[in-house]
Amino acid sequence: MKIAFLADPLANFKIYKDSTYAMMAEAAKRGHEVYAFQQRHMALENGIVRAWVSRITMTGGGQEDWYEAAPSEDVALGEFDVILERKDPPFDMEYVYGTYLLQLAEKQGVKVLNSPQAIRDHNEKLSIAQFSQFTSPTIVTSDETRLRAFHAEHGDVIFKPLDGMGGTGIFRVKADALNLGSIIETLSQNGRQTIMAQRYIPEIVKGDKRILVIGGKPVPFSLARIPQGSEVRGNLAAGGIGVAQPLTERDREIAEAIGPVLAERGLLLVGLDVIGDYLTEVNVTSPTCFQEITQQTGFQVAAMFIDAVEQAA
The missing domain is CATH 3.40.50.20 (Rossmann fold)
Structure with missing residues (x-):
């Protein structure tokens, strides 16, 4: 070809x-x-x-x-x-x-x-709303009143832009609400930009897991991107350390429920981001982590992918 x-x-x-x-x-x-x-x-x-x-x-x-x-x-x-x-x-x-x-x-x-x-059709942040049974409490809005109320309800919240990558623009606001107003104003550009807020998931300390799904089928290993030091972001671009590990039962449940749906829509390769038991993002532009998984486990991710390309063509 x-x-x-x-x-x-x-x-x-x-x-x-x-x-x-x-x-x-x-x-x-x-x-x-x-x-x-x-x-x-x-x-x-x-x-x-x-x-x-x-x-x-x-x-x-x-x-x-x-x-x-x-x-x-x-x-x-x-x-x-x-x-x-x-x-x-x-x-x-x-x-x-x-x-x-x-x-x-x-x-x-x-x-x-x-x-x-x-x-x-699949914004990498907003797409999780189609699979809300797998997500933690989430709000998407530019309305400061709604964002403040969401924080007041959940106490420990992650705020992030809808168009970021590599962990850019992500903020955690704990129950003390330190800098809450400034963060909302900055990310939402004083109410002109829609953003996302999600209840903080404590399992982030064990890693933000990237689960690759190819042709509707999950790669059997995820790459847990583990935050370092006091950092809240596990993204490799933000200094996280990648550790490959077998999919958990919950990981597989999420991937096997979502993967075939996305494949049917023309998404041959997706990267599901899962923290603990919760889906946080659906990456569709240029999902990565092939080499880290292969190097640490021996599973040939690129071979699985080209197999799928040959079949799709």
């Missing part, structure tokens, strides 16, 4: 942990043709979605020379078998415009994974 990766610049990949790198390496090992392009390289011309795309050869080298890129060519995206959408957030309007172009490309013959429409 001809597989094109819509990704951020390859030169910025950290190959010891990058999940897109693991996908590329597995695809190349199986003899698939691997290509790469960035969102800014796309264009709609005369009704055809095109992009400047480079054929990628995996060299097996280290961080500085892991790939060779052929000169870019202006290609209609419909000529590929599969496009894997692996652009990182921010999920801003540029990202949305990119999904519109990819959706047009689908109509011109290419399979896009994850589905561009499904990505738009």
Whole structure:
């Protein structure tokens, strides 16, 4: 197959942990043709979605020379078998415009994974509302009065933006309500921006578990991202330490209930974030943790993923 990766610049990949790198390496090992392009390289011309795309050869080298890129060519995206959408957030309007172009490309013959429409339809924070039986108490609003009342009811609350990634913009406010007003004003931009608040889940000290679901089926290990020191965030980008561990009975219950529903909607790969027994996020843009799980357990996550891509195509 001809597989094109819509990704951020390859030169910025950290190959010891990058999940897109693991996908590329597995695809190349199986003899698939691997290509790469960035969102800014796309264009709609005369009704055809095109992009400047480079054929990628995996060299097996280290961080500085892991790939060779052929000169870019202006290609209609419909000529590929599969496009894997692996652009990182921010999920801003540029990202949305990119999904519109990819959706047009689908109509011109290419399979896009994850589905561009499904990505738009599943905000990574708000999507948990569709599975409220698995969530802790949550409110989404820009109304300061409602947010204050939610805190007063639950006493220990996490506040976060709806468009953040890597743990950015997350605040914990305990029962003393220290800085509550300032945090609400800052995150909500004085009531102009909708935010989320969730009751604090004490099990965060044991890790914010990333459960990967591929083709509706859970990877049998999660990566528990454990906060360090006094930090409340387990995100690896915020200094958390990743520890792979077998799925618990509750983890599997959540993944097996949600995974097939999301797969049916065109989400081949999702990353469910679970703290304790509660679902906190549904990641659909560019879920990670492939390599950490494989390195610690031996389970070949990238192989499971490319299996699913081959079946979906």
